[in-house]
Amino acid sequence: MKRRTGVWIVVAGVLLLIFTWNPLNIFSNVNFGFSFSTKEIHEEQAVSPEEVQRLDIRTGSGDIEVVQGSLDEIVIRLDGKVSKQIADQVKLKVETKGETLSVGIDAPDHIGFGVRIMDTDLTVELPEKMWSAADIEAGSGDIEIAGLQGEDISVKVGSGDIHIEDIDAVTIGLKSGSGDISAERYKASLMKFEAGSGSVDLQDGEAELQGEASSGNIQLEADELLQDADLRVGSGDVTVDLDQEPSSLTVDFKGGSGTGKVSWDGFQSEEKDKDKGVLRGTFGSGDVLLKVRTGSGDFNLE
Incomplete structure (x- = not known):
C-alpha cells in the first residue's frame, strides 16, 4: 500500500513538472483551468x-x-x-x-x-x-x-x-448563516433576526424584537425600550445599553451559565439567583417586556 502511494506521488510530481516547463510546447492550446x-x-x-x-x-x-x-x-x-x-x-x-x-x-x-x-x-x-x-x-x-x-x-x-x-417597514427579517448582523435607525412593527455564527449589533431603532445568535453576542443600543424584545444567545453575551432609565419595563432573564446585571437604580428586583442564573424584576408598572435567554453568557442592562 505504501509503495503504491509512493508511485502516485512520483507520477503526480512528474506531470506537474511537465505542465510547468512544457519543453516541447505540447500543452500550449490546452486550458487546464489554472489561470x-x-x-x-x-x-x-x-x-x-x-x-x-x-x-x-x-x-x-x-x-x-x-x-x-x-x-x-x-x-x-x-x-x-x-x-x-x-x-x-x-x-x-x-x-x-x-x-x-x-x-x-x-x-x-x-x-x-x-x-x-x-x-x-x-x-x-x-x-x-x-x-x-x-x-x-x-x-x-x-x-x-x-x-x-x-x-x-x-x-x-x-x-x-x-x-x-x-x-422603514412593517416587518423586517434578517438571517445570516455565518456572519454578523448590524442595523441602524430602523423602524418597524416587528423585526426578527437570526445569526448562526456571528454577532448582532442594533442601534437607534424602533421595533418589537425577536432574535437569536447561536454563537455570538447581541448588543442593543437605544434611547429607551418602548416595545417588547425577546433576545436569545447560545454562546455569547447580551447587552442592552439605554440612554434613559426605563419607566415601565419588565426584565426576565434566565441563563444556563452566566449572570444577569441591571445597573439602573429604579429596578425593583423580584427574583435573583446567581446559582440558577435567574434575574427578574420591573421598572414602574412593567408594561414593556425584555426577555433574555443565554446558554453560556452574561446579560447586562445598563
Whole structure:
C-alpha cells in the first residue's frame, strides 16, 4: 500500500513538472483551468418602477448593495472581476413579471477542475417608494441596504455580513448563516433576526424584537425600550445599553451559565439567583417586556 502511494506521488510530481516547463510546447492550446487572469466587467440596466411593487434580488455569490438613488428609475449595476474564460458569460439578469422585479447574475455553472474567480458587486438604486415586499438573498457575500421602505423586507445570506440602515417597514427579517448582523435607525412593527455564527449589533431603532445568535453576542443600543424584545444567545453575551432609565419595563432573564446585571437604580428586583442564573424584576408598572435567554453568557442592562 505504501509503495503504491509512493508511485502516485512520483507520477503526480512528474506531470506537474511537465505542465510547468512544457519543453516541447505540447500543452500550449490546452486550458487546464489554472489561470488566475481576470477581466473587469461593467453592466447597467434601468427599469421603470411604475408597475413594480415587489423586489426579488438574489445572487449565488458576490456582494449586494441596495440604496436609494437620485433618479425616477430603478438602476441596476453589475461590477467586478471574473476569470477571463467566463467573463463574456457573466451577465445581469433582470426580469419583470407582473408586479415583481427579479434581479440576479447569470453565470455559468462551474464544471470541470481548476480555479474560477468571481468577485462581483451588484448594486440596485431605487427611487423613493413604499414597496409591498423586498426579498434580498446572497449565497455567499455581504449585503448592505440603506433607505429602503417596504411592508415586508427579508434579507438572507448563507455566508457573509448583513448591514441595514434607515429602513422603514412593517416587518423586517434578517438571517445570516455565518456572519454578523448590524442595523441602524430602523423602524418597524416587528423585526426578527437570526445569526448562526456571528454577532448582532442594533442601534437607534424602533421595533418589537425577536432574535437569536447561536454563537455570538447581541448588543442593543437605544434611547429607551418602548416595545417588547425577546433576545436569545447560545454562546455569547447580551447587552442592552439605554440612554434613559426605563419607566415601565419588565426584565426576565434566565441563563444556563452566566449572570444577569441591571445597573439602573429604579429596578425593583423580584427574583435573583446567581446559582440558577435567574434575574427578574420591573421598572414602574412593567408594561414593556425584555426577555433574555443565554446558554453560556452574561446579560447586562445598563
